Amino acid sequence: MYCVHCGIKLPAEAKFCHQCGQALPKIETADVSSNSEVTVNENLTCEIIYQATGERWGIFPRDIGEFQARLVNPAGFQAGEQGEAVIATSAKIEIMSCSFNPDQKNKRHRKAFEDLLQKLLQSGWRQVDKEGAAWYNITFRKNCC
Known part of the structure; x- marks a missing residue:
C-alpha cells in the first residue's frame, strides 16, 4: 500500500x-x-522519466543515466520506492554535468529514448495524449487484466 x-x-x-x-x-x-463481483481498476499507467544513475569524473564530468518507464498511481505521483515501480529502462546515456537533462537533439539520447518507446509499444502499452514537463515525459496506459 x-x-x-x-x-x-x-x-x-x-x-x-x-x-x-x-x-x-x-x-x-x-x-x-x-x-457479488468485485470491481478492480484494470488500467495501469506509466510515464517515461529520466533518472541519473551515476557519474563519470574527468576534465569534463558527466552524469550517467537512463530513461525509465515507471508506474504511476491514480493520484498522479510515482508509485513505490527507488526502482520498485520501474517497468523498463533504456540504454545508459551520458549528459554533461552542467546540463542536467537529456538533449532531444543528441542522437544517442534520442536513440535510447526511442528504443524504450518501442519496448513499451511492443509490450501492449498505448500512448496517451498528455504532454509532460520535458520532451521525454510521455504517458502510457495498458489494460492489466
Whole structure:
C-alpha cells in the first residue's frame, strides 16, 4: 500500500503515513466469499522519466543515466520506492554535468529514448495524449487484466 498524499510505501495495516503524518483513507474490503463481483481498476499507467544513475569524473564530468518507464498511481505521483515501480529502462546515456537533462537533439539520447518507446509499444502499452514537463515525459496506459 502507498500513501495517497506523498507516495511512500507503507505496511498494509497502516492508518497514518510515517513520512508525511497524514491520515490514510479507510479502504473498504469486499467480501470475496459472497457471489457479488468485485470491481478492480484494470488500467495501469506509466510515464517515461529520466533518472541519473551515476557519474563519470574527468576534465569534463558527466552524469550517467537512463530513461525509465515507471508506474504511476491514480493520484498522479510515482508509485513505490527507488526502482520498485520501474517497468523498463533504456540504454545508459551520458549528459554533461552542467546540463542536467537529456538533449532531444543528441542522437544517442534520442536513440535510447526511442528504443524504450518501442519496448513499451511492443509490450501492449498505448500512448496517451498528455504532454509532460520535458520532451521525454510521455504517458502510457495498458489494460492489466
